[in-house]
Amino acid sequence: MAQPRIYVLSRPSFENSELQRFLQDRELAWVESSGASEGEHLVEVCGRICYMSFSDDTSKMRYPNDVYIENLVKKGHESVLEHANWTFILDGISRAFTHQLVRHRIGFSFSQLSQQYHDESKANVVPPEGLQSEVKELWEASTSETIKAYRRIVELTDANKAIDLETKRRLRSEARSLLPNAVETVIAVTANARSIRHFLNLRGSLIGDIEMRQVSVAIYHMVTGDARALFSDFEIVDHSDGYPLVSHRRES
Known part of the structure; x- marks a missing residue:
């Protein structure tokens, strides 16, 4: 059986030079975490804007990027995650699947193949x-x-x-x-990290909808490859039916 195919057109980007220009104008400084991705830097910076909590004083207690983002998620401050966006094409999927997908309207944008104009x-x-x-x-x-x-x-x-x-x-x-x-269709999707988290939480572990799980797994691999810290409380779990699912690890 053919698997749904995903093609990533754009990923979160981060212009560090522009941040440095802003910090210089404000007479501020910031020590970025080594190893963090562009999307992870973007979310942290947008979060720090809320409190102007920039500092280059390493003697002061500060969260590294992954801990900072984990803390945002734990406290429910996920609006900052909306700044990280992906645009991707889903191909080899059914209209039945996209009828479900397009119900996710907040934080999602869609452009789908038209059956009226396409033979x-x-x-x-x-x-x-x-x-x-x-x-x-x-x-x-x-x-x-x-x-x-x-x-x-x-x-x-x-x-x-x-x-x-x-x-x-x-x-x-x-x-x-x-x-x-x-009938097979193709759809272009733009979505932010917060909305993708909601999608994975709601759809990624639906036992009775294997196509939905397959797409969820593909999206999980896409976003975690670019910004693992934003989805650190999700994981791929094997299921007894032979098809993996995306599981959300909730705090006890």
Whole structure:
């Protein structure tokens, strides 16, 4: 079974030169934690802006970056995490999945392939994991027939050269209404770290939704590769069904 594919278009960035210019104008200084990523520096700096808690006095007690961010999360001060954003493409996923994904509106932006304008005659379908015997045969036969019907309507529409653009649009809409939720789609997503945390917490360990878990695992690897400290209370856990999930370690 093909896995959902993720392509990262942009990651959190941090312009240290601009921060230094700000600190100089304010007659402040800051000792950054070694080993922290750009996204992690960004979150810490935005957090320190709230209290102007910048200092280069190493004799004073100060949190290193990972501890500083961990403390923000523990205290529920996650608004600072909204400054770290990713833009990525999800491909090889079903419309059924994106119907769930786009319910996450706060902190998310979406641009999805249009079935009205894009010819879906050669579209693939994404079978649910675990289809067995008679159910699999029925599923494959049903999806095949609906896509055949879609193709026929598109053929009839394209063959009629006399129809105007709006009529063609209406007929294409009639055709797409036949397409099953299993049709493969592609969607561009922009999301901030706080919203991604909420998504992973809510969706990453849904036992009955394997496709959702697969995408959650892909997103987890994307964000932790760039800013591990922002997601240090999440982990990948193997499940007995053979598909991993994203688990949130809550404080006891």
